[in-house]
Amino acid sequence: xxxxxxxxxxxxxxxxxxxxxxxxxxxxxxxxxxxxxxxxxxxxxxxxxxxxxxxxxxxxxxxxxxxxxxxxxxxxxxxxxxxxxxxxxxxxxxxxxxxxxxxxxxxxxxxxxxxxxxxxxxxxxxxxxxxxxxxxxxxxxxxxxxxxxxxxxxxxxxxxxxxxxxxxxxxxxxxxxxxxxxxxxxxxxxxxxxxxxxxxxxxxxxxxxxxxxxxxxxxxxxxxxxxxxxxxxxxxxxxxxxxxxxxxxxxxxxxxxxxxxxxxxxxxxxxxxxxxxxxxxxxxxxxxxxxxxxxxxxxxxxxx
Amino acid sequence: xxxxxxxxxxxxxxxxxxxxxxxxxxxxxxxxxxxxxxxxxxxxxxxxxxxxxxxxxxxxxxxxxxxxxxxxxxxxxxxxxxxxxxxxxxxxxxxxxxxxxxxxxxxxxxxxxxxxxxxxxxxxxxxxxxxxxxxxxxxxxxxxxxxxxxxxxxxxxxxxxxxxxxxxxxxxxxxxxxxxxxxxxxxxxxxxxxxxxxxxxxxxxxxxxxxxxxxxxxx
Amino acid sequence: xxxxxxxxxxxxxxxxxxxxxxxxxxxxxxxxxxxxxxxxxxxxxxxxxxxxxxxxxxxxxxxxxxxxxxxxxxxxxxxxxxxxxxxxxxxxxxxxxxxxxxxxxxxxxxxxxxxxxxxxxxxxxxxxxxxxxxxxxxxxxxxxxxxxxxxxxxxxxxxxxxxxxxxxxxxxxxxxxxxxxxxxxxxxxxxxxxxxxxxxxxxxxxxxxxxxxxxxxxxxxxxx
Numbered sequence: 001x002x003x004x005x006x007x008x009x010x011x012x013x014x015x016x017x018x019x020x021x022x023x024x025x026x027x028x029x030x031x032x033x034x035x036x037x038x039x040x041x042x043x044x045x046x047x048x049x050x051x052x053x054x055x056x057x058x059x060x061x062x063x064x065x066x067x068x069x070x071x072x073x074x075x076x077x078x079x080x081x082x083x084x085x086x087x088x089x090x091x092x093x094x095x096x097x098x099x100x101x102x103x104x105x106x107x108x109x110x111x112x113x114x115x116x117x118x119x120x121x122x123x124x125x126x127x128x129x130x131x132x133x134x135x136x137x138x139x140x141x142x143x144x145x146x147x148x149x150x151x152x153x154x155x156x157x158x159x160x161x162x163x164x165x166x167x168x169x170x171x172x173x174x175x176x177x178x179x180x181x182x183x184x185x186x187x188x189x190x191x192x193x194x195x196x197x198x199x200x201x202x203x204x205x206x207x208x209x210x211x212x213x214x215x216x217x218x219x220x221x222x223x224x225x226x227x228x229x230x231x232x233x234x235x236x237x238x239x240x241x242x243x244x245x246x247x248x249x250x251x252x253x254x255x256x257x258x259x260x261x262x263x264x265x266x267x268x269x270x271x272x273x274x275x276x277x278x279x280x281x282x283x284x285x286x287x288x289x290x291x292x293x294x295x296x297x298x299x300x301x302x303x304x
Numbered sequence: 305x306x307x308x309x310x311x312x313x314x315x316x317x318x319x320x321x322x323x324x325x326x327x328x329x330x331x332x333x334x335x336x337x338x339x340x341x342x343x344x345x346x347x348x349x350x351x352x353x354x355x356x357x358x359x360x361x362x363x364x365x366x367x368x369x370x371x372x373x374x375x376x377x378x379x380x381x382x383x384x385x386x387x388x389x390x391x392x393x394x395x396x397x398x399x400x401x402x403x404x405x406x407x408x409x410x411x412x413x414x415x416x417x418x419x420x421x422x423x424x425x426x427x428x429x430x431x432x433x434x435x436x437x438x439x440x441x442x443x444x445x446x447x448x449x450x451x452x453x454x455x456x457x458x459x460x461x462x463x464x465x466x467x468x469x470x471x472x473x474x475x476x477x478x479x480x481x482x483x484x485x486x487x488x489x490x491x492x493x494x495x496x497x498x499x500x501x502x503x504x505x506x507x508x509x510x511x512x513x514x515x516x517x518x519x520x521x522x523x
Numbered sequence: 524x525x526x527x528x529x530x531x532x533x534x535x536x537x538x539x540x541x542x543x544x545x546x547x548x549x550x551x552x553x554x555x556x557x558x559x560x561x562x563x564x565x566x567x568x569x570x571x572x573x574x575x576x577x578x579x580x581x582x583x584x585x586x587x588x589x590x591x592x593x594x595x596x597x598x599x600x601x602x603x604x605x606x607x608x609x610x611x612x613x614x615x616x617x618x619x620x621x622x623x624x625x626x627x628x629x630x631x632x633x634x635x636x637x638x639x640x641x642x643x644x645x646x647x648x649x650x651x652x653x654x655x656x657x658x659x660x661x662x663x664x665x666x667x668x669x670x671x672x673x674x675x676x677x678x679x680x681x682x683x684x685x686x687x688x689x690x691x692x693x694x695x696x697x698x699x700x701x702x703x704x705x706x707x708x709x710x711x712x713x714x715x716x717x718x719x720x721x722x723x724x725x726x727x728x729x730x731x732x733x734x735x736x737x738x739x740x741x742x743x744x745x746x747x
Binding site: 078173193197207 | 543605606692697700704705706
């Protein structure tokens with residue numbers, strides 16, 4: 001009976017190889033994801049807009065001759081920040097306000113400049129906060145235009161006087177964050193129920209708003225849905241939502257040349273640019289790589 | 305499918321990532337479950353505890369298992385090895401009972417004859433029991449392969465790239481074509497692996513062509 | 524281990540037992556979702572499986588569908604239908620029904636078609652119509668197999684109903700997703716412990732129902 005033995009032999013060999021392959025790729029070494037010293041690990045959130053920005057960084061670094069490893073779509077801040085702080089990620093596009101809230105929960109807030117300065121101060125050792133960009137992608141509380149007109153709400157504070165019960169829709173992690181229901185209550189005295197919608201302010205959130213399944217939603221200012229679905233972002237006079245400019249967080253592995261390049265990218269990216277990038281992603285459904293390449297090409301002069 | 309054409313590189317990369325975590329898991333599941341099943345068959349007491357344990361393992365929801373494994377094994381959270389181990393756990397849970405039944409289906413006479421003709425226990429296992437248990441083992445492995453390939457998509461929820469990443473990205477951007485691509489490719493991969501396993505079954509049992517029976521093993 | 528302790532603490536916290544996000548509510552939602560899915564899936568699958576089993580047609584189709592449904596990613600179906608239907612339970616229900624139907628069809632087919640041939644032929648000889656043969660002979664003989672199929676479908680739905688929480692605010696899966704997103708591991712593990720316990724309880728209950736049924740329909744007890 002040679003065949004079964006042969007089969008068994010093949011199976012064992014494959015199993016052995018698979019085991020080796022599995023061990024090799026699952027290398028539990030804490031320091032850096034690859035063995036090379038020169039490789040820069042660029043990470044991104046599990047958010048398509050953030051992925052585009054990270055891809056722009058990655059491609060720019062590659063054109064400048066650096067070795068880049070992409071580690072995209074890691075998750076939410078709770079998931080990736082520990083990895084950044086542990087030095088496993090070398091470059092990551094973050095947002096000033098929300099990150100400051102994590103590193104300094106009792107921050108007084110303030111203008112965009114003040115928040116940036118506070119962020120630089122609060123950054124842990126081993127991490128550098130590069131220049132912030134004009135591009136910003138802010139959490140904002142959003143209602144439909146109909147809702148705004150019917151109840152006359154223009155600011156978040158107005159929500160407190162709305163007679164109907166309000167349900168807030170947003171990502172799960174938003175429920176426990178300072179800008180979630182608890183913060184709404186303490187800063188503006190607004191009571192909201194919470195319903196989780198895990199698409200980062202995407203199409204399901206918009207649909208839920210339009211279907212009146214939720215009355216209030218967290219949608220990012222750079223989202224294409226704001227314009228396309230005629231949504232109203234509520235004003236935030238108490239500075240409840242901190243300014244949220246795109247800011248690259250870098251480890252010490254990034255040399256000055258690379259940092260300067262990234263700073264140029266930040267300077268070249270305007271707020272309108274980010275909205276355009278996101279719109280393009282949703283409308284053309286192109287992958288982040290394509291959109292990033294196009295943006296870099298059209299801004300080649302700014303990056304010299 | 306315009307979307308697929310425009311995103312072919314990304315899709316292919318995710319397909320390979322998916323294969324890289326599922327194939328090792330399937331192979332490992334077989335490598336662990338077959339001996340385990342043989343053990344369960346041999347010893348009545350072992351059978352009870354092995355099957356009870358695997359039954360409970362099967363009920364564990366996949367997401368938490370993916371989080372617990374790195375903690376227990378000290379692996380980085382998003383390492384592909386985490387996924388492979390988790391998938392193997394489910395694979396073993398599914399296959400162990402099947403394997404035990406497979407060995408139970410081996411005619412005791414064949415085993416007796418093998419011993420009588422001087423086979424060592426190992427030789428008996430390799431040359432007699434395993435081949436005779438093959439049909440049920442192959443059927444069980446096909447089931448495990450299907451489930452593993454489908455389950456691997458969950459990894460996308462914790463940042464492990466796979467075809468599941470097409471599902472979460474499509475969800476975020478509202479691109480139904482992307483979600484559909486993820487589903488279809490998973491099914492296609494499963495069909496290919498299933499076909500390969502079926503072929504392995506045919507090749508390893510040349511005598512099965514002769515026997516004409518309604519095969520209800522696939523149900 | 525610290526994590527185990529924290530999970531137990533989470534479960535013991537009385538705050539987690541009250542309110543719309545409390546364990547009783549989530550448990551009820553989870554069970555309700557499971558029941559609805561099994562009911563709809565059975566309503567679809569039992570007739571189809573019974574007819575196919577009775578006419579002994581379509582075995583290959585069933586096998587293919589059952590295999591395929593194993594590889595079908597639950598997450599994919601749920602997100603696809605959610606994109607179409609929005610948040611809420613409708614999308615998960617459709618997805619879970621699609622996943623449960625094939626295995627119930629297969630078990631029904633298997634049970635009905637393997638009803639003892641002599642009994643079926645005797646029924647035909649006695650002039651039973653197809654429907655009578657099916658309902659009086661094949662179905663009762665098939666009950667154990669069908670019951671087994673329903674039991675495993677039940678277990679499968681209880682486990683995969685956790686995914687429903689990705690697009691709807693229902694079920695024990697909420698603890699898992701909320702814990703996952705905020706990296707609140709005790710919450711996540713507590714949620715999974717609850718799902719496992721529910722699965723075990725449901726399995727035991729189903730087995731109990733099966734035993735009860737067998738006792739009630741035991742031919743030796745039927746007065747002749």
